[in-house]
Amino acid sequence: MQSFDRINPFEARELIRRGDWVKPTSGLAGGYTQANLAVLPKELAFEFLLFCQRNPKPCPVLDVTEPGSAIPAIVAPHADLRVDIPKYRVYRHGELVEERTDIKDLWDDSMVGFLLGCSFTFEHALLNNDISVRHIEQDCNVPMFKTNMECIKAGRFEGPMVVSMRPIPEKDVVRAVQVTSRFPSVHGAPVHIGNPESIGIRDIANPDFGDPVEVRDGEVPVFWACGVTPQAVAMHVKPEIMITHAPGHMFITDVRDEKFGVL
Amino acid sequence: MQSFDRINPFEARELIRRGDWVKPTSGLAGGYTQANLAVLPKELAFEFLLFCQRNPKPCPVLDVTEPGSAIPAIVAPHADLRVDIPKYRVYRHGELVEERTDIKDLWDDSMVGFLLGCSFTFEHALLNNDISVRHIEQDCNVPMFKTNMECIKAGRFEGPMVVSMRPIPEKDVVRAVQVTSRFPSVHGAPVHIGNPESIGIRDIANPDFGDPVEVRDGEVPVFWACGVTPQAVAMHVKPEIMITHAPGHMFITDVRDEKFGVL
Numbered sequence: 162m163q164s165f166d167r168i169n170p171f172e173a174r175e176l177i178r179r180g181d182w183v184k185p186t187s188g189l190a191g192g193y194t195q196a197n198l199a200v201l202p203k204e205l206a207f208e209f210l211l212f213c214q215r216n217p218k219p220c221p222v223l224d225v226t227e228p229g230s231a232i233p234a235i236v237a238p239h240a241d242l243r244v245d246i247p248k249y250r251v252y253r254h255g256e257l258v259e260e261r262t263d264i265k266d267l268w269d270d271s272m273v274g275f276l277l278g279c280s281f282t283f284e285h286a287l288l289n290n291d292i293s294v295r296h297i298e299q300d301c302n303v304p305m306f307k308t309n310m311e312c313i314k315a316g317r318f319e320g321p322m323v324v325s326m327r328p329i330p331e332k333d334v335v336r337a338v339q340v341t342s343r344f345p346s347v348h349g350a351p352v353h354i355g356n357p358e359s360i361g362i363r364d365i366a367n368p369d370f371g372d373p374v375e376v377r378d379g380e381v382p383v384f385w386a387c388g389v390t391p392q393a394v395a396m397h398v399k400p401e402i403m404i405t406h407a408p409g410h411m412f413i414t415d416v417r418d419e420k421f422g423v424l
Numbered sequence: 425m426q427s428f429d430r431i432n433p434f435e436a437r438e439l440i441r442r443g444d445w446v447k448p449t450s451g452l453a454g455g456y457t458q459a460n461l462a463v464l465p466k467e468l469a470f471e472f473l474l475f476c477q478r479n480p481k482p483c484p485v486l487d488v489t490e491p492g493s494a495i496p497a498i499v500a501p502h503a504d505l506r507v508d509i510p511k512y513r514v515y516r517h518g519e520l521v522e523e524r525t526d527i528k529d530l531w532d533d534s535m536v537g538f539l540l541g542c543s544f545t546f547e548h549a550l551l552n553n554d555i556s557v558r559h560i561e562q563d564c565n566v567p568m569f570k571t572n573m574e575c576i577k578a579g580r581f582e583g584p585m586v587v588s589m590r591p592i593p594e595k596d597v598v599r600a601v602q603v604t605s606r607f608p609s610v611h612g613a614p615v616h617i618g619n620p621e622s623i624g625i626r627d628i629a630n631p632d633f634g635d636p637v638e639v640r641d642g643e644v645p646v647f648w649a650c651g652v653t654p655q656a657v658a659m660h661v662k663p664e665i666m667i668t669h670a671p672g673h674m675f676i677t678d679v680r681d682e683k684f685g686v687l
Binding site: 206207210211214215222225227234235313315316339342343345349423424 | 474477605
Protein backbone atom coordinates (compact mmCIF):
# COMPACT_ATOMS: atom_id res chain seq x y z
CA MET A 162 0.00 0.00 0.00
CA GLN A 163 1.29 3.44 -0.94
CA SER A 164 1.90 5.72 2.01
CA PHE A 165 -0.14 8.79 1.14
CA ASP A 166 1.25 10.84 4.00
CA ARG A 167 4.69 10.69 2.31
CA ILE A 168 3.72 11.96 -1.15
CA ASN A 169 4.47 15.56 -2.03
CA PRO A 170 1.85 18.28 -2.60
CA PHE A 171 2.25 18.10 -6.38
CA GLU A 172 1.50 14.37 -6.39
CA ALA A 173 -1.38 14.84 -3.94
CA ARG A 174 -3.03 17.49 -6.14
CA GLU A 175 -2.49 15.24 -9.20
CA LEU A 176 -4.39 12.43 -7.45
CA ILE A 177 -7.19 14.84 -6.61
CA ARG A 178 -7.28 16.42 -10.06
CA ARG A 179 -7.56 12.98 -11.71
CA GLY A 180 -10.50 12.12 -9.46
CA ASP A 181 -8.58 9.40 -7.63
CA TRP A 182 -8.96 11.01 -4.19
CA VAL A 183 -12.53 12.08 -3.36
CA LYS A 184 -12.36 12.02 0.43
CA PRO A 185 -11.04 14.12 3.33
CA THR A 186 -7.43 15.22 2.95
CA SER A 187 -6.34 14.73 6.58
CA GLY A 188 -3.02 12.87 6.57
CA LEU A 189 -2.41 13.44 2.84
CA ALA A 190 1.05 14.92 2.00
CA GLY A 191 1.97 15.06 5.69
CA GLY A 192 3.82 18.15 6.91
CA TYR A 193 2.46 20.43 4.17
CA THR A 194 -0.03 23.12 5.08
CA GLN A 195 -3.64 22.55 4.10
CA ALA A 196 -6.05 25.44 3.59
CA ASN A 197 -9.72 26.41 3.65
CA LEU A 198 -11.14 27.80 0.40
CA ALA A 199 -13.64 30.61 -0.08
CA VAL A 200 -14.40 31.93 -3.57
CA LEU A 201 -16.34 35.17 -3.86
CA PRO A 202 -17.21 37.63 -6.63
CA LYS A 203 -14.79 40.54 -7.04
CA GLU A 204 -17.30 43.13 -5.84
CA LEU A 205 -17.20 41.53 -2.37
CA ALA A 206 -13.46 40.85 -2.35
CA PHE A 207 -12.24 44.06 -0.70
CA GLU A 208 -14.77 43.85 2.13
CA PHE A 209 -14.04 40.19 2.72
CA LEU A 210 -10.27 40.74 2.71
CA LEU A 211 -10.78 43.61 5.13
CA PHE A 212 -12.89 41.36 7.35
CA CYS A 213 -10.08 38.80 7.37
CA GLN A 214 -7.52 41.52 8.06
CA ARG A 215 -9.55 42.70 11.06
CA ASN A 216 -10.15 39.19 12.38
CA PRO A 217 -6.88 37.37 11.77
CA LYS A 218 -7.45 34.68 14.40
CA PRO A 219 -10.55 33.14 12.77
CA CYS A 220 -9.56 34.29 9.25
CA PRO A 221 -5.80 33.83 8.71
CA VAL A 222 -5.22 34.62 5.03
CA LEU A 223 -2.58 32.47 3.34
CA ASP A 224 -3.20 33.55 -0.25
CA VAL A 225 -5.66 35.53 -2.40
CA THR A 226 -5.80 35.13 -6.17
CA GLU A 227 -5.84 37.99 -8.63
CA PRO A 228 -9.46 38.54 -9.74
CA GLY A 229 -10.29 35.95 -12.41
CA SER A 230 -7.18 33.85 -11.75
CA ALA A 231 -7.49 30.41 -10.17
CA ILE A 232 -3.77 30.23 -9.37
CA PRO A 233 -2.68 30.70 -5.74
CA ALA A 234 0.64 32.19 -6.82
CA ILE A 235 2.18 32.39 -3.37
CA VAL A 236 1.41 29.07 -1.71
CA ALA A 237 1.09 26.83 -4.80
CA PRO A 238 2.01 28.52 -8.09
CA HIS A 239 1.39 25.36 -10.17
CA ALA A 240 -2.04 24.58 -8.72
CA ASP A 241 -5.52 25.32 -10.03
CA LEU A 242 -8.19 26.13 -7.44
CA ARG A 243 -10.93 24.95 -9.85
CA VAL A 244 -9.85 21.30 -9.88
CA ASP A 245 -7.35 20.67 -7.06
CA ILE A 246 -9.79 20.19 -4.18
CA PRO A 247 -11.54 16.82 -3.78
CA LYS A 248 -14.98 18.22 -3.07
CA TYR A 249 -16.50 21.72 -3.37
CA ARG A 250 -19.70 23.24 -2.06
CA VAL A 251 -21.62 25.81 -4.09
CA TYR A 252 -23.82 28.34 -2.30
CA ARG A 253 -26.25 30.69 -4.03
CA HIS A 254 -27.74 33.53 -2.01
CA GLY A 255 -26.47 31.83 1.15
CA GLU A 256 -28.06 28.42 0.40
CA LEU A 257 -26.08 25.23 -0.29
CA VAL A 258 -27.23 24.16 -3.74
CA GLU A 259 -24.65 21.63 -4.86
CA GLU A 260 -21.56 19.57 -4.05
CA ARG A 261 -19.18 18.80 -6.90
CA THR A 262 -15.61 17.68 -7.62
CA ASP A 263 -14.60 20.56 -9.86
CA ILE A 264 -15.81 24.11 -10.45
CA LYS A 265 -14.35 24.73 -13.91
CA ASP A 266 -17.61 25.84 -15.51
CA LEU A 267 -18.53 28.07 -12.56
CA TRP A 268 -15.31 30.07 -12.59
CA ASP A 269 -15.37 33.38 -14.44
CA ASP A 270 -13.41 36.63 -14.62
CA SER A 271 -15.06 38.03 -11.51
CA MET A 272 -13.96 35.25 -9.16
CA VAL A 273 -11.46 35.80 -6.33
CA GLY A 274 -10.17 32.77 -4.41
CA PHE A 275 -9.20 33.09 -0.74
CA LEU A 276 -7.11 30.43 0.98
CA LEU A 277 -7.26 30.57 4.77
CA GLY A 278 -5.14 28.67 7.29
CA CYS A 279 -6.66 25.57 8.89
CA SER A 280 -6.19 23.86 12.24
CA PHE A 281 -4.32 20.84 10.87
CA THR A 282 -1.07 22.82 11.13
CA PHE A 283 -1.29 23.61 14.83
CA GLU A 284 -2.71 20.15 15.64
CA HIS A 285 0.42 18.73 14.07
CA ALA A 286 2.46 20.97 16.37
CA LEU A 287 0.48 19.77 19.40
CA LEU A 288 1.02 16.10 18.43
CA ASN A 289 4.76 16.75 17.97
CA ASN A 290 4.77 17.93 21.58
CA ASP A 291 3.04 14.75 22.79
CA ILE A 292 -0.21 16.64 23.39
CA SER A 293 -2.95 14.33 22.18
CA VAL A 294 -5.86 15.70 20.12
CA ARG A 295 -9.13 14.04 21.20
CA HIS A 296 -11.10 14.18 17.94
CA ILE A 297 -8.16 12.62 16.12
CA GLU A 298 -8.06 9.85 18.76
CA GLN A 299 -11.80 9.37 18.38
CA ASP A 300 -11.56 9.60 14.58
CA CYS A 301 -14.33 12.16 14.29
CA ASN A 302 -14.72 15.82 13.33
CA VAL A 303 -13.58 18.54 15.78
CA PRO A 304 -16.45 20.01 17.86
CA MET A 305 -17.22 23.63 16.88
CA PHE A 306 -19.35 26.21 18.70
CA LYS A 307 -20.82 29.61 17.99
CA THR A 308 -19.72 32.07 20.70
CA ASN A 309 -20.84 35.42 22.08
CA MET A 310 -17.58 36.97 20.79
CA GLU A 311 -18.46 39.28 17.91
CA CYS A 312 -15.99 39.58 15.07
CA ILE A 313 -14.97 43.09 14.04
CA LYS A 314 -17.32 44.17 11.25
CA ALA A 315 -16.08 45.10 7.77
CA GLY A 316 -18.61 46.47 5.32
CA ARG A 317 -21.41 43.91 5.02
CA PHE A 318 -19.45 41.17 6.78
CA GLU A 319 -20.24 40.64 10.46
CA GLY A 320 -21.16 37.90 12.91
CA PRO A 321 -20.00 35.86 15.90
CA MET A 322 -16.72 34.01 16.08
CA VAL A 323 -16.96 30.23 15.75
CA VAL A 324 -14.44 28.27 17.83
CA SER A 325 -13.18 24.69 17.85
CA MET A 326 -12.61 22.91 21.16
CA ARG A 327 -9.90 20.47 22.20
CA PRO A 328 -9.75 19.01 25.74
CA ILE A 329 -6.19 19.43 27.05
CA PRO A 330 -4.78 17.83 30.25
CA GLU A 331 -4.18 20.54 32.88
CA LYS A 332 -0.43 19.89 32.90
CA ASP A 333 -0.21 20.58 29.15
CA VAL A 334 -2.30 23.76 28.89
CA VAL A 335 0.63 26.19 29.13
CA ARG A 336 2.60 24.24 26.55
CA ALA A 337 -0.44 24.13 24.24
CA VAL A 338 -0.58 27.94 24.35
CA GLN A 339 3.14 28.26 23.63
CA VAL A 340 3.18 25.75 20.81
CA THR A 341 0.19 27.16 18.94
CA SER A 342 1.27 30.79 19.48
CA ARG A 343 4.13 30.09 17.07
CA PHE A 344 1.59 29.80 14.24
CA PRO A 345 -0.48 33.01 14.03
CA SER A 346 -1.17 32.42 10.33
CA VAL A 347 -3.08 29.21 11.09
CA HIS A 348 -5.31 30.42 13.97
CA GLY A 349 -2.44 30.71 16.46
CA ALA A 350 -2.95 30.80 20.22
CA PRO A 351 -6.25 29.78 21.82
CA VAL A 352 -8.91 32.47 22.24
CA HIS A 353 -10.23 31.01 25.50
CA ILE A 354 -9.25 28.48 28.17
CA GLY A 355 -11.75 26.88 30.54
CA ASN A 356 -15.36 27.80 31.35
CA PRO A 357 -17.42 27.45 28.14
CA GLU A 358 -20.19 29.72 29.48
CA SER A 359 -17.84 32.72 29.60
CA ILE A 360 -17.86 32.77 25.80
CA GLY A 361 -21.55 31.92 25.44
CA ILE A 362 -21.36 28.15 25.06
CA ARG A 363 -24.18 26.52 27.06
CA ASP A 364 -23.52 22.83 26.48
CA ILE A 365 -20.05 21.59 25.71
CA ALA A 366 -21.54 18.19 24.75
CA ASN A 367 -23.66 19.71 21.97
CA PRO A 368 -21.49 21.42 19.37
CA ASP A 369 -23.10 23.60 16.68
CA PHE A 370 -20.93 21.96 14.02
CA GLY A 371 -18.83 18.77 13.97
CA ASP A 372 -18.99 15.99 16.55
CA PRO A 373 -19.00 15.99 20.37
CA VAL A 374 -15.86 14.69 22.10
CA GLU A 375 -15.27 13.55 25.67
CA VAL A 376 -13.78 15.99 28.22
CA ARG A 377 -12.19 13.80 30.91
CA ASP A 378 -11.42 14.51 34.58
CA GLY A 379 -8.29 16.68 34.82
CA GLU A 380 -8.79 18.08 31.35
CA VAL A 381 -9.59 21.68 30.45
CA PRO A 382 -11.58 22.65 27.36
CA VAL A 383 -9.38 24.92 25.24
CA PHE A 384 -10.91 26.97 22.42
CA TRP A 385 -9.30 28.13 19.19
CA ALA A 386 -10.73 30.52 16.59
CA CYS A 387 -12.12 28.42 13.75
CA GLY A 388 -12.03 28.72 9.96
CA VAL A 389 -15.78 28.09 9.81
CA THR A 390 -16.20 31.71 10.99
CA PRO A 391 -15.51 33.45 7.66
CA GLN A 392 -17.74 31.00 5.77
CA ALA A 393 -20.59 31.52 8.25
CA VAL A 394 -20.16 35.28 8.07
CA ALA A 395 -19.99 35.30 4.26
CA MET A 396 -23.09 33.12 4.02
CA HIS A 397 -24.94 35.69 6.06
CA VAL A 398 -24.26 38.30 3.34
CA LYS A 399 -26.03 35.93 0.88
CA PRO A 400 -23.71 36.54 -2.06
CA GLU A 401 -25.13 35.63 -5.46
CA ILE A 402 -22.51 32.88 -5.57
CA MET A 403 -19.96 31.60 -3.10
CA ILE A 404 -17.88 28.45 -3.39
CA THR A 405 -16.04 26.68 -0.56
CA HIS A 406 -14.29 23.37 -0.01
CA ALA A 407 -16.48 20.64 1.51
CA PRO A 408 -15.64 20.13 5.21
CA GLY A 409 -12.38 18.20 5.62
CA HIS A 410 -11.69 18.29 1.86
CA MET A 411 -8.94 20.90 1.95
CA PHE A 412 -6.54 22.50 -0.50
CA ILE A 413 -2.96 21.23 -0.16
CA THR A 414 -0.30 23.94 -0.48
CA ASP A 415 3.40 23.66 -1.36
CA VAL A 416 4.38 25.22 1.98
CA ARG A 417 5.60 23.13 4.88
CA ASP A 418 3.80 23.73 8.19
CA GLU A 419 7.03 24.78 9.90
CA LYS A 420 7.46 27.71 7.49
CA PHE A 421 4.49 29.41 9.17
CA GLY A 422 6.20 29.40 12.57
CA VAL A 423 7.06 32.97 13.58
CA LEU A 424 10.02 31.78 15.61
CA MET B 425 8.55 71.47 31.22
CA GLN B 426 5.85 68.94 30.46
CA SER B 427 7.11 65.44 29.77
CA PHE B 428 5.59 64.66 26.38
CA ASP B 429 6.64 61.03 26.48
CA ARG B 430 4.29 60.51 29.43
CA ILE B 431 1.10 61.94 27.92
CA ASN B 432 -1.51 59.51 26.60
CA PRO B 433 -2.44 59.08 22.92
CA PHE B 434 -5.65 61.08 23.33
CA GLU B 435 -3.73 64.06 24.71
CA ALA B 436 -1.05 63.71 22.05
CA ARG B 437 -3.61 63.78 19.23
CA GLU B 438 -5.30 66.77 20.86
CA LEU B 439 -2.00 68.67 20.80
CA ILE B 440 -1.55 67.76 17.14
CA ARG B 441 -5.14 68.57 16.21
CA ARG B 442 -4.88 72.01 17.81
CA GLY B 443 -1.75 72.73 15.80
CA ASP B 444 0.46 72.79 18.90
CA TRP B 445 2.72 69.95 17.73
CA VAL B 446 4.00 70.37 14.16
CA LYS B 447 7.15 68.28 14.34
CA PRO B 448 8.25 64.61 14.34
CA THR B 449 6.36 62.39 16.80
CA SER B 450 9.31 60.30 17.98
CA GLY B 451 9.14 60.12 21.78
CA LEU B 452 5.58 61.47 21.98
CA ALA B 453 3.17 59.33 24.09
CA GLY B 454 5.95 56.81 24.80
CA GLY B 455 5.01 53.12 24.70
CA TYR B 456 2.08 53.63 22.33
CA THR B 457 2.35 52.33 18.78
CA GLN B 458 2.85 54.89 16.04
CA ALA B 459 1.84 54.21 12.46
CA ASN B 460 2.55 55.14 8.85
CA LEU B 461 -0.39 56.56 6.88
CA ALA B 462 -1.34 55.96 3.25
CA VAL B 463 -4.64 57.26 1.88
CA LEU B 464 -5.79 55.99 -1.50
CA PRO B 465 -8.98 56.15 -3.58
CA LYS B 466 -11.36 53.21 -3.11
CA GLU B 467 -10.77 51.86 -6.61
CA LEU B 468 -7.15 51.06 -5.66
CA ALA B 469 -7.94 49.84 -2.14
CA PHE B 470 -8.38 46.14 -2.84
CA GLU B 471 -5.16 45.88 -4.83
CA PHE B 472 -3.21 47.83 -2.23
CA LEU B 473 -4.60 45.74 0.64
CA LEU B 474 -3.71 42.61 -1.33
CA PHE B 475 -0.20 43.97 -1.88
CA CYS B 476 0.15 44.51 1.88
CA GLN B 477 -1.27 41.05 2.57
CA ARG B 478 1.32 39.50 0.23
CA ASN B 479 4.20 41.54 1.63
CA PRO B 480 3.54 41.69 5.37
CA LYS B 481 7.14 42.43 6.34
CA PRO B 482 7.40 45.81 4.57
CA CYS B 483 3.62 46.44 4.76
CA PRO B 484 2.26 45.38 8.16
CA VAL B 485 -1.37 46.55 8.20
CA LEU B 486 -2.59 47.82 11.57
CA ASP B 487 -5.92 49.26 10.45
CA VAL B 488 -7.88 50.12 7.31
CA THR B 489 -10.83 52.52 7.37
CA GLU B 490 -14.19 51.83 5.79
CA PRO B 491 -14.29 53.68 2.44
CA GLY B 492 -15.12 57.35 3.13
CA SER B 493 -14.52 57.08 6.88
CA ALA B 494 -11.54 58.81 8.49
CA ILE B 495 -11.89 56.82 11.72
CA PRO B 496 -9.39 54.03 12.39
CA ALA B 497 -11.96 52.05 14.38
CA ILE B 498 -9.60 49.34 15.58
CA VAL B 499 -6.47 51.16 16.73
CA ALA B 500 -7.95 54.57 17.67
CA PRO B 501 -11.77 54.74 17.50
CA HIS B 502 -11.89 58.39 18.67
CA ALA B 503 -9.30 59.69 16.22
CA ASP B 504 -9.70 61.44 12.88
CA LEU B 505 -7.11 60.69 10.21
CA ARG B 506 -7.78 64.06 8.52
CA VAL B 507 -6.45 66.16 11.41
CA ASP B 508 -4.54 63.95 13.86
CA ILE B 509 -1.19 63.84 12.09
CA PRO B 510 1.21 66.80 12.43
CA LYS B 511 2.18 66.95 8.78
CA TYR B 512 0.79 65.34 5.62
CA ARG B 513 2.15 64.97 2.11
CA VAL B 514 -0.16 65.12 -0.90
CA TYR B 515 0.86 63.36 -4.11
CA ARG B 516 -0.94 63.73 -7.43
CA HIS B 517 -0.09 61.29 -10.22
CA GLY B 518 2.96 60.23 -8.21
CA GLU B 519 4.34 63.75 -7.70
CA LEU B 520 4.62 65.49 -4.34
CA VAL B 521 2.55 68.65 -4.73
CA GLU B 522 1.99 69.88 -1.20
CA GLU B 523 2.70 69.51 2.52
CA ARG B 524 -0.06 70.53 4.92
CA THR B 525 -1.21 70.10 8.52
CA ASP B 526 -4.70 68.82 7.81
CA ILE B 527 -6.45 67.16 4.88
CA LYS B 528 -10.07 67.92 5.74
CA ASP B 529 -10.96 69.50 2.40
CA LEU B 530 -9.21 66.72 0.43
CA TRP B 531 -11.10 63.88 2.05
CA ASP B 532 -14.14 62.56 0.21
CA ASP B 533 -16.36 59.47 0.12
CA SER B 534 -13.90 57.54 -2.01
CA MET B 535 -10.99 57.73 0.43
CA VAL B 536 -9.59 54.69 2.26
CA GLY B 537 -7.00 55.20 4.99
CA PHE B 538 -4.34 52.56 5.64
CA LEU B 539 -2.30 52.57 8.86
CA LEU B 540 0.86 50.48 8.67
CA GLY B 541 3.21 49.51 11.49
CA CYS B 542 6.43 51.51 11.91
CA SER B 543 9.86 50.70 13.23
CA PHE B 544 9.52 52.75 16.43
CA THR B 545 7.86 49.72 18.10
CA PHE B 546 10.69 47.28 17.51
CA GLU B 547 13.35 49.91 18.19
CA HIS B 548 11.75 50.37 21.58
CA ALA B 549 12.06 46.62 22.11
CA LEU B 550 15.74 46.72 21.11
CA LEU B 551 16.43 49.59 23.54
CA ASN B 552 14.63 47.70 26.32
CA ASN B 553 17.14 44.91 25.73
CA ASP B 554 20.11 47.28 25.98
CA ILE B 555 20.72 47.09 22.24
CA SER B 556 21.56 50.60 21.19
CA VAL B 557 20.09 52.06 17.98
CA ARG B 558 22.70 54.13 16.13
CA HIS B 559 20.48 56.69 14.36
CA ILE B 560 18.79 57.46 17.68
CA GLU B 561 22.24 57.92 19.28
CA GLN B 562 23.24 60.16 16.37
CA ASP B 563 19.87 61.97 16.44
CA CYS B 564 19.29 61.55 12.72
CA ASN B 565 16.94 59.64 10.42
CA VAL B 566 17.44 55.88 9.92
CA PRO B 567 19.38 55.01 6.72
CA MET B 568 17.15 53.32 4.11
CA PHE B 569 18.13 51.46 0.95
CA LYS B 570 16.42 50.08 -2.15
CA THR B 571 17.27 46.38 -2.53
CA ASN B 572 17.24 43.76 -5.27
CA MET B 573 14.49 41.90 -3.38
CA GLU B 574 11.28 42.23 -5.39
CA CYS B 575 8.03 42.43 -3.49
CA ILE B 576 5.27 40.05 -4.52
CA LYS B 577 3.13 41.86 -7.10
CA ALA B 578 -0.58 42.52 -6.58
CA GLY B 579 -2.52 44.03 -9.46
CA ARG B 580 -0.78 47.27 -10.43
CA PHE B 581 1.37 47.38 -7.30
CA GLU B 582 4.94 46.11 -7.66
CA GLY B 583 8.50 47.11 -6.93
CA PRO B 584 11.60 46.43 -4.84
CA MET B 585 11.61 46.16 -1.07
CA VAL B 586 13.12 49.12 0.77
CA VAL B 587 15.01 48.25 3.97
CA SER B 588 16.26 50.20 6.94
CA MET B 589 19.70 49.42 8.41
CA ARG B 590 20.88 49.37 12.01
CA PRO B 591 24.45 48.41 12.95
CA ILE B 592 24.30 45.80 15.73
CA PRO B 593 27.29 44.56 17.81
CA GLU B 594 28.09 40.94 16.87
CA LYS B 595 27.29 39.72 20.36
CA ASP B 596 23.77 41.16 20.15
CA VAL B 597 22.72 39.99 16.68
CA VAL B 598 20.96 36.81 17.84
CA ARG B 599 19.08 38.70 20.54
CA ALA B 600 18.10 41.40 18.03
CA VAL B 601 16.51 38.71 15.86
CA GLN B 602 14.65 37.19 18.81
CA VAL B 603 13.42 40.49 20.17
CA THR B 604 12.09 41.85 16.87
CA SER B 605 10.59 38.48 15.83
CA ARG B 606 8.03 39.00 18.59
CA PHE B 607 6.53 41.89 16.60
CA PRO B 608 5.51 40.66 13.12
CA SER B 609 2.88 43.40 12.84
CA VAL B 610 5.55 46.12 12.97
CA HIS B 611 8.09 44.71 10.44
CA GLY B 612 9.18 41.86 12.74
CA ALA B 613 12.45 39.98 12.27
CA PRO B 614 15.24 41.33 10.05
CA VAL B 615 15.17 40.40 6.37
CA HIS B 616 18.96 40.25 6.07
CA ILE B 617 22.06 40.15 8.28
CA GLY B 618 25.53 41.11 7.06
CA ASN B 619 26.85 41.65 3.53
CA PRO B 620 24.94 44.56 1.95
CA GLU B 621 25.85 43.49 -1.59
CA SER B 622 23.89 40.24 -1.22
CA ILE B 623 20.69 42.27 -1.31
CA GLY B 624 21.86 44.72 -3.95
CA ILE B 625 23.20 47.52 -1.75
CA ARG B 626 26.44 48.88 -3.23
CA ASP B 627 27.44 51.50 -0.71
CA ILE B 628 26.33 51.26 2.91
CA ALA B 629 27.50 54.84 3.47
CA ASN B 630 25.11 56.23 0.83
CA PRO B 631 21.52 55.46 1.71
CA ASP B 632 18.73 56.08 -0.83
CA PHE B 633 16.59 57.73 1.89
CA GLY B 634 17.37 59.06 5.37
CA ASP B 635 20.84 59.70 6.75
CA PRO B 636 24.06 57.64 6.78
CA VAL B 637 25.18 56.20 10.13
CA GLU B 638 28.51 54.82 11.24
CA VAL B 639 29.09 51.03 11.22
CA ARG B 640 31.88 50.40 13.74
CA ASP B 641 34.39 47.56 14.04
CA GLY B 642 32.71 44.49 15.50
CA GLU B 643 29.29 45.60 14.31
CA VAL B 644 27.16 43.89 11.69
CA PRO B 645 24.71 45.78 9.46
CA VAL B 646 21.25 44.33 10.07
CA PHE B 647 18.40 45.09 7.66
CA TRP B 648 14.68 45.30 8.37
CA ALA B 649 11.85 45.66 5.86
CA CYS B 650 10.82 49.32 5.79
CA GLY B 651 7.49 51.11 5.67
CA VAL B 652 8.76 53.32 2.88
CA THR B 653 8.23 50.32 0.57
CA PRO B 654 4.43 50.59 0.18
CA GLN B 655 4.64 54.35 -0.39
CA ALA B 656 7.34 53.92 -3.05
CA VAL B 657 5.34 51.16 -4.71
CA ALA B 658 2.07 53.13 -4.62
CA MET B 659 3.78 56.22 -6.05
CA HIS B 660 4.90 54.12 -8.99
CA VAL B 661 1.21 53.44 -9.83
CA LYS B 662 0.75 57.25 -10.05
CA PRO B 663 -2.69 57.38 -8.44
CA GLU B 664 -4.72 60.50 -9.15
CA ILE B 665 -4.34 61.32 -5.48
CA MET B 666 -2.43 59.74 -2.62
CA ILE B 667 -1.87 61.19 0.82
CA THR B 668 0.76 60.08 3.33
CA HIS B 669 2.21 61.33 6.60
CA ALA B 670 5.37 63.43 6.24
CA PRO B 671 8.47 61.42 7.24
CA GLY B 672 8.71 61.07 11.03
CA HIS B 673 5.32 62.75 11.54
CA MET B 674 3.39 59.61 12.46
CA PHE B 675 -0.11 58.74 13.59
CA ILE B 676 -0.32 57.84 17.30
CA THR B 677 -2.61 54.89 18.07
CA ASP B 678 -4.32 53.89 21.33
CA VAL B 679 -2.52 50.54 21.32
CA ARG B 680 0.50 49.88 23.50
CA ASP B 681 3.54 48.47 21.70
CA GLU B 682 3.54 45.35 23.85
CA LYS B 683 0.07 44.39 22.62
CA PHE B 684 1.57 43.62 19.22
CA GLY B 685 3.93 41.01 20.68
CA VAL B 686 2.90 37.53 19.49
CA LEU B 687 4.31 35.91 22.60
